Amino acid sequence: MNVRRLIPPTAVAGAVALGLVTLSACSGTSDAADKNSGGKLDVVASFYPMQYLAEQIGGGHVAVDTLTKPGVEPHDLELKPKQVGELADADVVLYLKGIQPAVDDAIAQAGVKNTVDAATLTKLEEHGTEVGHDHGHSDAHESEAGADPHIWLDPVKYAEVAKGVGSALEKADPDHAADYEKNTEALVKKLGDLNTAFETGLKNTTTKTFITTHSAFGYLAERYGLEQEGISGMDPESEPSPARIKELQDIAKHDKVSTVFFETLASDKTAKTLATDTGLKTDVLDPLEGITGKSKGHDYIEVMQSNLAALKTALGAK
Numbered sequence: 001m002n003v004r005r006l007i008p009p010t011a012v013a014g015a016v017a018l019g020l021v022t023l024s025a026c027s028g029t030s031d032a033a034d035k036n037s038g039g040k041l042d043v044v045a046s047f048y049p050m051q052y053l054a055e056q057i058g059g060g061h062v063a064v065d066t067l068t069k070p071g072v073e074p075h076d077l078e079l080k081p082k083q084v085g086e087l088a089d090a091d092v093v094l095y096l097k098g099i100q101p102a103v104d105d106a107i108a109q110a111g112v113k114n115t116v117d118a119a120t121l122t123k124l125e126e127h128g129t130e131v132g133h134d135h136g137h138s139d140a141h142e143s144e145a146g147a148d149p150h151i152w153l154d155p156v157k158y159a160e161v162a163k164g165v166g167s168a169l170e171k172a173d174p175d176h177a178a179d180y181e182k183n184t185e186a187l188v189k190k191l192g193d194l195n196t197a198f199e200t201g202l203k204n205t206t207t208k209t210f211i212t213t214h215s216a217f218g219y220l221a222e223r224y225g226l227e228q229e230g231i232s233g234m235d236p237e238s239e240p241s242p243a244r245i246k247e248l249q250d251i252a253k254h255d256k257v258s259t260v261f262f263e264t265l266a267s268d269k270t271a272k273t274l275a276t277d278t279g280l281k282t283d284v285l286d287p288l289e290g291i292t293g294k295s296k297g298h299d300y301i302e303v304m305q306s307n308l309a310a311l312k313t314a315l316g317a318k
Helices: 009-015 048-061 081-089 101-110 155-172 174-201 218-223 242-254 269-278 300-315
Strands: 041-045 062-066 092-095 114-117 209-212 227-230 259-262 281-284
Touching: 041 048, 041 081, 041 155, 048 062, 048 092, 048 155, 048 174, 048 300, 081 101, 092 101, 092 155, 114 155, 155 174, 155 218, 174 218, 174 300, 209 242, 209 300, 218 227, 242 269, 259 269, 259 300, 269 281, 281 300
Parallel strands: 041 062, 041 092, 092 114, 209 227, 209 259, 259 281
Antiparallel strands: none
16 A cells, blocks of 8 residues: 555645644633543544654643554554544644554544644645755656655754644643643753754764665755665655666665665565675664654663664764
8 A cells, every 4th residue: 555655746835835733623712621631631642653753742631542552553544433432522633644544534523623733733744755865876766756744854843843732732721831841842952952962973974875665764864964865766665676776786886875764664575685695784763653662762762772772873974
């Protein structure tokens, strides 16, 4: 199923506007929070990156339910009728339009008005198999491009989304606006520190090129001056062509690539085959679409720090 990777044009049009949040049904009133058990704001998050924002910013004032359970590939999520019904009852629904078609459809069907679309809180960009890569190689795979939804893998863009989510929670529950503002500032600082760690850690490396199962790291690569080479483009489940495999072998030799990365929620078969054929090592570069027992960390910050450590080793950081 290839619909999972590319955001449709209708979503792209809305994604370039900054700070647009729809909270018409609960803006300016704290009644929403009062109706819930314990007086907490009922927030439904579509998948882990949205859940993390809701929990960090909402703190003890929110009750967060996540549609995508740990270990489930978020792009292929299917919702039960009960979950669709719960969407309509939520005070705030936090999601990223275009990455989970089932969620987009459910929100439309349920007529949910109190929604925050993370794609409207920062600017989406188009990334193909790589970012700004030109080695004289030519392959149809390289021209694969579309609006890349993986904004949370760039700490700077993720911080922009965090600010928008904070503002949305303040409007939904003004009685606790000061706490939401304080929590947002704390999270933005943590993301700023993470950005600094990536900038410093990846500034001087033997190579700038990394090979990964699918092209989830376009924003990260662009932010830190790296070159992403995806084996399977935006779809980790698709099989790369023999021409693409040969091209990657050439790139690995030319750019002194040491490692082929795979991820926790998708098959590592292709990555390991390529690594074996080219004499390269393998390691995990986690796209952070969900936290499981296999994750190298308990939350977003810890897993991103693990990603940084893996990149530093693979790229030969000095």
